[in-house]
Amino acid sequence: MDKTPPPILAKVVPTTLDGFMELLPAEQILFNKMLDVIRETYELFGFSPLDTPAVEKLEVLLAKSGGETTKQILPLQKEGQALRFDLTVPLARYVAQRYRDLAFPFRRYQLAKVYRGERPQKGRYREFYQCDIDIIGDGQLGLINDAEIPSIIYAVFQRLGFGPFTIRINNRKILNGFFCSQNITGEQQKEVLRVIDRLDKIGKNGVSQELAELEVPEATISKIFGFIGITGKNSDIIEQLKGLGIADETFNAGVDELDTVINAIRRFGVPEENVAIDLKIARGLDYYTGTVYETALNDYPEVGSICSGGRYDNLAECYTDKNLPGVGISIGLTRLFSKLLEMQIIKTSGSTSAQLLIIPMDDQLDKAIEASARFRQSGISAMVYSEQAKPAKAFKYANRLKVPFVAIIGGQEVSQGKISVKNMMTGVQQLTTVSEAIELIQHRGEG
Amino acid sequence: MDKTPPPILAKVVPTTLDGFMELLPAEQILFNKMLDVIRETYELFGFSPLDTPAVEKLEVLLAKSGGETTKQILPLQKEGQALRFDLTVPLARYVAQRYRDLAFPFRRYQLAKVYRGERPQKGRYREFYQCDIDIIGDGQLGLINDAEIPSIIYAVFQRLGFGPFTIRINNRKILNGFFCSQNITGEQQKEVLRVIDRLDKIGKNGVSQELAELEVPEATISKIFGFIGITGKNSDIIEQLKGLGIADETFNAGVDELDTVINAIRRFGVPEENVAIDLKIARGLDYYTGTVYETALNDYPEVGSICSGGRYDNLAECYTDKNLPGVGISIGLTRLFSKLLEMQIIKTSGSTSAQLLIIPMDDQLDKAIEASARFRQSGISAMVYSEQAKPAKAFKYANRLKVPFVAIIGGQEVSQGKISVKNMMTGVQQLTTVSEAIELIQHRGEG
Numbered sequence: 001m002d003k004t005p006p007p008i009l010a011k012v013v014p015t016t017l018d019g020f021m022e023l024l025p026a027e028q029i030l031f032n033k034m035l036d037v038i039r040e041t042y043e044l045f046g047f048s049p050l051d052t053p054a055v056e057k058l059e060v061l062l063a064k065s066g067g068e069t070t071k072q073i074l075p076l077q078k079e080g081q082a083l084r085f086d087l088t089v090p091l092a093r094y095v096a097q098r099y100r101d102l103a104f105p106f107r108r109y110q111l112a113k114v115y116r117g118e119r120p121q122k123g124r125y126r127e128f129y130q131c132d133i134d135i136i137g138d139g140q141l142g143l144i145n146d147a148e149i150p151s152i153i154y155a156v157f158q159r160l161g162f163g164p165f166t167i168r169i170n171n172r173k174i175l176n177g178f179f180c181s182q183n184i185t186g187e188q189q190k191e192v193l194r195v196i197d198r199l200d201k202i203g204k205n206g207v208s209q210e211l212a213e214l215e216v217p218e219a220t221i222s223k224i225f226g227f228i229g230i231t232g233k234n235s236d237i238i239e240q241l242k243g244l245g246i247a248d249e250t251f252n253a254g255v256d257e258l259d260t261v262i263n264a265i266r267r268f269g270v271p272e273e274n275v276a277i278d279l280k281i282a283r284g285l286d287y288y289t290g291t292v293y294e295t296a297l298n299d300y301p302e303v304g305s306i307c308s309g310g311r312y313d314n315l316a317e318c319y320t321d322k323n324l325p326g327v328g329i330s331i332g333l334t335r336l337f338s339k340l341l342e343m344q345i346i347k348t349s350g351s352t353s354a355q356l357l358i359i360p361m362d363d364q365l366d367k368a369i370e371a372s373a374r375f376r377q378s379g380i381s382a383m384v385y386s387e388q389a390k391p392a393k394a395f396k397y398a399n400r401l402k403v404p405f406v407a408i409i410g411g412q413e414v415s416q417g418k419i420s421v422k423n424m425m426t427g428v429q430q431l432t433t434v435s436e437a438i439e440l441i442q443h444r445g446e447g
Numbered sequence: 448m449d450k451t452p453p454p455i456l457a458k459v460v461p462t463t464l465d466g467f468m469e470l471l472p473a474e475q476i477l478f479n480k481m482l483d484v485i486r487e488t489y490e491l492f493g494f495s496p497l498d499t500p501a502v503e504k505l506e507v508l509l510a511k512s513g514g515e516t517t518k519q520i521l522p523l524q525k526e527g528q529a530l531r532f533d534l535t536v537p538l539a540r541y542v543a544q545r546y547r548d549l550a551f552p553f554r555r556y557q558l559a560k561v562y563r564g565e566r567p568q569k570g571r572y573r574e575f576y577q578c579d580i581d582i583i584g585d586g587q588l589g590l591i592n593d594a595e596i597p598s599i600i601y602a603v604f605q606r607l608g609f610g611p612f613t614i615r616i617n618n619r620k621i622l623n624g625f626f627c628s629q630n631i632t633g634e635q636q637k638e639v640l641r642v643i644d645r646l647d648k649i650g651k652n653g654v655s656q657e658l659a660e661l662e663v664p665e666a667t668i669s670k671i672f673g674f675i676g677i678t679g680k681n682s683d684i685i686e687q688l689k690g691l692g693i694a695d696e697t698f699n700a701g702v703d704e705l706d707t708v709i710n711a712i713r714r715f716g717v718p719e720e721n722v723a724i725d726l727k728i729a730r731g732l733d734y735y736t737g738t739v740y741e742t743a744l745n746d747y748p749e750v751g752s753i754c755s756g757g758r759y760d761n762l763a764e765c766y767t768d769k770n771l772p773g774v775g776i777s778i779g780l781t782r783l784f785s786k787l788l789e790m791q792i793i794k795t796s797g798s799t800s801a802q803l804l805i806i807p808m809d810d811q812l813d814k815a816i817e818a819s820a821r822f823r824q825s826g827i828s829a830m831v832y833s834e835q836a837k838p839a840k841a842f843k844y845a846n847r848l849k850v851p852f853v854a855i856i857g858g859q860e861v862s863q864g865k866i867s868v869k870n871m872m873t874g875v876q877q878l879t880t881v882s883e884a885i886e887l888i889q890h891r892g893e894g
Contacts, residue, residue: 124460
């Protein structure tokens with residue numbers, strides 16, 4: 001390739017970078033509908049929007065995180081600048097920086113793209129949407145907030161309608177306390193938690209092997225499996241945990257917290273069947289200090305975790321002396337969307353935002369434009385096919401877009417002060433006034 | 448600084464990079480309202496959403512542009528990757544790449560951030576929102592589209608309500624043809640157009656001087672001023688242009704196009720007073736080949752151009768052999784927003800998305816949570832003050848957020864099956880049922 005000079009008018013091959021999702025219009029419309037449901041639900045619960053820059057100072061991004069994160073970051077050429085890898089670190093920086101201007105508890109949502117430098121693999125993206133909510137307290141933040149978060153997630157996934165789902169809950173204090181009681185502490189504990197977090201991926205044997213490599217004694221390994229294998233109804237699990245007779249203070253504080261949170265979730269109207277204590281959930285990041293969440297679709301376990309989060313004692317400790325505890329959760333929408341689409345759990349419908357395409361005939365463009373304005377005044381998204389082309393081409397266009405309605409305005413229609421409206425789904429065409437057509441289309445929107 | 452080691456627990460100072468706008472919640476809510484109006488209006492006209500990656504291959508970004516653009520680009524450390532500097536180049540790449548999957552005319556909108564490497568100055572941002580619409584044809588695209596674009600911009604700014612505005616229109620062919628008739632061609636012509644585009648900034652003397660530096664003869668300079676000084680009603684300007692007796696073919700084609708577009712704009716219902724031919728508008732980018740637009744607020748000329756765009760004969764010529772003409776326009780929302788806010792043309796109201804804050808008293812948290820669910824079912828954004836704090840603190844919180852309504856649920860209210868609702872604007876408090884409160888709040892939303 002190096003030896004043949006390119007032709008002078010060589011085209012640049014139009015491609016995107018690996019690991020960057022880019023959708024066709026029909027997919028984008030579907031994606032945006034999900035984004036809208038999430039935003040509307042977050043706002044309904046009184047979360048306010050935030051829109052931090054996509055580029056942050058590297059020192060801000062790396063203030064807390066260890067070597068793992070450094071590898072994942074996507075730096076700019078300009079020294080000391082990089083793309084954010086999540087929305088939590090910028091939030092921590094934001095609350096520390098804007099502390100005096102904020103009212104606490106500070107409830108914010110942010111739906112935005114984040115960036116990762118890691119090698120793209122199937123289902124892993126270098127640019128993807130996170131849809132985050134967090135509640136940040138000033139000095140303190142009641143446990144009741146840990147119970148409200150699942151109720152918001154419940155509302156989101158009820159509205160999204162991907163079938164039954166389970167919000168799995170654990171508490172890091174229970175894990176930390178249990179491992180301390182087994183003499184697994186410090187760095188070893190962190191490593192062990194990371195291994196356990198991967199149980200779904202590497203299986204029981206894999207975990208067993210990796211724990212052995214971390215020099216966890218065999219007897220302890222089987223105790224660990226006994227512990228994370230505790231199952232049953234939520235109240236039963238709490239009883240079993242209390243009955244283990246573990247004297248560790250952190251452990252018992254964790255059990256009490258979990259008990260409180262599980263009971264409070266019920267008060268927020270989340271059905272028992274949507275919430276399950278799962279002692280396996282560790283959440284790799286050492287961020288979290290209390291409640292941790294993961295959510296999965298019951299009918300599609302292969303989709304994996306669709307949203308996760310938890311409680312952190314001190315969100316912004318790298319940036320301020322203020323103690324700002326918080327709790328939050330994040331939906332990784334890009335991965336979720338692409339999985340759901342691939343598995344045909346969701347399906348695209350049309351390739352256009354328009355509800356109506358108006359096709360003028362017999363030089364009635366002006367009448368078509370006039371009508372389009374009337375449709376829009378009633379909130380109906382309408383466009384006019386204004387190209388000079390045969391009607392067949394216009395109909396082909398309508399079919400490719402899968403626009404729900406087509407209106408035809410020709411000499412015959414104009415002479416009667418009407419338009420012909422065709423429902424493209426049913427194929428039914430009728431001659432009506434614009435007002436009648438507006439009702440027809442609006443009615444369909446409700447049906 | 449190098450000699451004193453930092454203290455071990457040194458905090459990272461929480462700051463953002465220069466040139467990156469970051470808003471407080473009240474400002475963000477206001478900003479998002481503008482974004483929503485723009486999106487809703489674009490969709491109402493049948494434009495479909497597109498969301499291309501923020502990172503593109505450098506060769507894609509630089510395919511067309513010259514040295515000017517190279518300096519403006521924000522590259523990643525990873526070779527051959529950079530942040531997009533506008534949404535038009537990614538669109539060109541997209542339509543070339545996805546040609547077979549798209550139906551033409553392809554109408555898309557994209558509201559997204561773009562990035563510039565230039566040194567930040569006041570009012571100039573390194574990250575800012577562009578709100579673009581474009582219509583792309585396959586092989587051809589009728590001039591009627593050049594007239595539809597201003598009608599959409601008209602609808603957007605009518606809804607945004609910043610007072611009277613003027614969409615100024617010109618046609619590049621008129622300028623090119625005129626300059627050719629004055630023997631100003633090729634690179635010199637491009638330079639001259641760039642100078643004229645800066646008339647508002649550097650004044651008549653500045654233009655005069657720079658034109659002289661470009662070796663434009665003095666007699667020609669005064670002809671140029673005579674030409675761009677042609678004013679009057681749109682129809683008068685067209686008549687004057689036709690009367691100049693310039694034999695240049697391009698010039699006359701441009702005049703015909705402008706005549707057609709100006710007449711067609713009227714058919715789209717845009718009042719005459721909102722559209723003005725302005726022969727000074729050149730638009731620096733050599734992208735544009737026909738119609739060009741700029742829009743300004745009549746009462747606030749210091750805000751400058753609030754949206755601009757135009758027609759390009761062949762959008763994607765760097766990426767494909769297909770001929771894809773287009774016309775589009777872009778609102779630079781970040782700059783517009785910050786100017787309007789600074790000049791107090793727009794004002795923030797509250798710091799929360801919530802319409803209602805429910806404050807439980809006398810341990811009535813459960814009743815508060817229950818009521819909040821009922822408000823949300825009616826579409827009212829509600830949150831519960833769940834911190835264990837004195838009522839005064841809760842009211843201070845409500846005041847800082849400027850939430851429109853506060854509800855109090857204490858023992859007294861519960862015993863009567865009611866809640867106390869306070870309109871925080873009027874100060875009026877009343878004891879009502881939840882249903883009555885819902886109507887009260889919804890009614891206020893309409894008022």
